[in-house]
Amino acid sequence: MPIDGATRIYAVIGDPIAAVRSPEWFNTLFERRRVNAVLVPLHVAREDLAAAFHGLRAIRNLDGLVVTMPHKGPMCALLDVLSPTARAVGAVNVARRDASGRWVGDMFDGRGCVQGLKRQGHEVTGRAVFLLGAGAAGAAIAYALAEAGVRALDIDDHDVERCNIVADTVRRAFPQVQVRRASLDAASPPDLAINATPLGMRPGDPMPFDPELLPSSTLVVDVITKPEVTPLLARALSTGHHVHTGGFMHEGQALHAALFFGFDPQR
Amino acid sequence: MPIDGATRIYAVIGDPIAAVRSPEWFNTLFERRRVNAVLVPLHVAREDLAAAFHGLRAIRNLDGLVVTMPHKGPMCALLDVLSPTARAVGAVNVARRDASGRWVGDMFDGRGCVQGLKRQGHEVTGRAVFLLGAGAAGAAIAYALAEAGVRALDIDDHDVERCNIVADTVRRAFPQVQVRRASLDAASPPDLAINATPLGMRPGDPMPFDPELLPSSTLVVDVITKPEVTPLLARALSTGHHVHTGGFMHEGQALHAALFFGFDPQR
Numbered sequence: 001m002p003i004d005g006a007t008r009i010y011a012v013i014g015d016p017i018a019a020v021r022s023p024e025w026f027n028t029l030f031e032r033r034r035v036n037a038v039l040v041p042l043h044v045a046r047e048d049l050a051a052a053f054h055g056l057r058a059i060r061n062l063d064g065l066v067v068t069m070p071h072k073g074p075m076c077a078l079l080d081v082l083s084p085t086a087r088a089v090g091a092v093n094v095a096r097r098d099a100s101g102r103w104v105g106d107m108f109d110g111r112g113c114v115q116g117l118k119r120q121g122h123e124v125t126g127r128a129v130f131l132l133g134a135g136a137a138g139a140a141i142a143y144a145l146a147e148a149g150v151r152a153l154d155i156d157d158h159d160v161e162r163c164n165i166v167a168d169t170v171r172r173a174f175p176q177v178q179v180r181r182a183s184l185d186a187a188s189p190p191d192l193a194i195n196a197t198p199l200g201m202r203p204g205d206p207m208p209f210d211p212e213l214l215p216s217s218t219l220v221v222d223v224i225t226k227p228e229v230t231p232l233l234a235r236a237l238s239t240g241h242h243v244h245t246g247g248f249m250h251e252g253q254a255l256h257a258a259l260f261f262g263f264d265p266q267r
Numbered sequence: 268m269p270i271d272g273a274t275r276i277y278a279v280i281g282d283p284i285a286a287v288r289s290p291e292w293f294n295t296l297f298e299r300r301r302v303n304a305v306l307v308p309l310h311v312a313r314e315d316l317a318a319a320f321h322g323l324r325a326i327r328n329l330d331g332l333v334v335t336m337p338h339k340g341p342m343c344a345l346l347d348v349l350s351p352t353a354r355a356v357g358a359v360n361v362a363r364r365d366a367s368g369r370w371v372g373d374m375f376d377g378r379g380c381v382q383g384l385k386r387q388g389h390e391v392t393g394r395a396v397f398l399l400g401a402g403a404a405g406a407a408i409a410y411a412l413a414e415a416g417v418r419a420l421d422i423d424d425h426d427v428e429r430c431n432i433v434a435d436t437v438r439r440a441f442p443q444v445q446v447r448r449a450s451l452d453a454a455s456p457p458d459l460a461i462n463a464t465p466l467g468m469r470p471g472d473p474m475p476f477d478p479e480l481l482p483s484s485t486l487v488v489d490v491i492t493k494p495e496v497t498p499l500l501a502r503a504l505s506t507g508h509h510v511h512t513g514g515f516m517h518e519g520q521a522l523h524a525a526l527f528f529g530f531d532p533q534r
Contacts, residue, residue, distance in 0.1 A: 002290070003306070004287075005286050005308045009309065015327075017272050018272045020272040021271075023270040023271055023274065024270070027269065027270055038270070038305070038307060040270060040274065040307060041270070041272045042276065042329070043327040044325055044327070045325075052322045052325040053322065054322050056322055058315035058318045058322070059310060060282075060312065
């Protein structure tokens with residue numbers, strides 16, 4: 001559908017912006033559903049977020065935002081209403097204007113990850129998980145894994161303080177889950193080992209963890225989408241592990257985001 | 268071309284926004300020229316312009332704006348640099364970010380109108396013109412007609428003060444042109460009679476002026492695009508006049524705006 005004066009606007013905001021995949025995904029959905037809407041990329045630097053969002057709020061045909069790095073955390077302070085998950089995790093990946101004009105944020109990085117695993121037949125309920133990374137994505141994944149009923153969750157991050165905060169938050173919300181701040185323990189290996197850091201996006205990044213320490217029964221998971229097969233996953237494949245690429249999490253996030261914006265992509 | 272993370276953004280801002288035609292025009296141009304860019308409509312109310320533009324400035328992949336009612340005048344105070352025409356007229360219809368990050372405005376309503384007339388074979392140099400309307404569009408048209416060398420220009424507006432300001436500005440810039448604030452004078456009829464007011468957009472609007480007072484040699488011009496044949500033009504046709512619709516002016520504006528954004532639409 002050609003864009004005209006009545007087209008409703010959605011945007012993805014981030015920095016850098018060139019590699020985002022939301023425009024293709026959402027515009028294909030709008031096209032298929034014959035919705036007169038478009039999603040465009042908006043390149044906003046960290047220090048400009050407050051001014052940019054203050055201005056975006058004033059655009060009356062702007063209905064929703066996909067929020068990506070580095071704005072997932074800072075965006076929380078600018079929104080009027082946060083979902084329980086967004087509040088717990090301290091980050092959002094989507095925001096929309098509600099009927100009364102308030103901007104509401106939610107966080108689907110974690111549920112997207114869990115949904116991506118389930119859709120590929122990987123059960124998480126009752127499983128033991130090692131998660132590296134306690135940033136916005138890692139925190140959301142930790143929360144969603146606990147919500148989905150994992151048995152045990154070890155979280156590691158070079159930032160000990162934020163790692164403790166995430167572990168404490170998840171433990172408080174889901175006391176039945178055994179949550180620890182702990183590095184990868186080869187003596188009692190997890191069922192799933194997840195990289196939720198950016199390590200592997202740039203050539204020369206160190207390996208987030210070494211799959212050779214893990215038995216071949218451990219599923220090795222990465223949240224990075226570019227490259228699709230990260231050095232971590234390539235190493236894991238070479239050592240006989242099953243792997244799960246970042247694309248599945250992003251597909252899961254996008255499905256949740258579309259529902260949040262009021263479109264059922266499965267219909 | 269599908270929109271992706273590297274797509275450059277242009278927008279048209281106005282209120283109301285639903286009837287704007289810039290998205291179709293520019294997106295067709297971008298498509299034809301294989302430019303990875305998109306122009307979207309942004310609905311911004313008068314009282315929100317300053318906040319919205321402050322935010323839009325912070326979007327680093329936003330390269331240009333088409334500015335429409337009611338923002339053409341107020342936008343001047345928000346831009347860093349104005350063209351001589353924009354300064355004289357006190358209004359802009361386009362703005363873009365320059366290489367040093369400043370936002371530069373220009374006003375092509377008038378030149379668009381003159382170009383539209385010329386492209387249809389209607390000479391303006393040496394002619395006598397009656398112009399109704401001294402708002403942003405009227406002022407720009409008055410300025411461009413004088414610039415193009417009309418012999419005489421009578422300008423009328425219900426707001427006597429702004430009409431005097433426009434007449435004085437044009438007279439100062441083009442002293443060789445005989446400029447007056449004057450209502451339509453049937454005793455010495457003009458070669459062109461132009462409606463630059465919104466009268467005729469809404470059903471029940473009064474006629475801006477009566478073409479029956481004019482000889483059939485007078486070309487009757489309207490700047491309104493919807494409806495294409497306004498009640499004024501319909502009446503003029505019924506009284507045997509040649510007419511010139513608003514679409515030609517808007518085509519002329521769009522050609523100028525595209526050049527201003529760095530795309531030559533004729534190439």
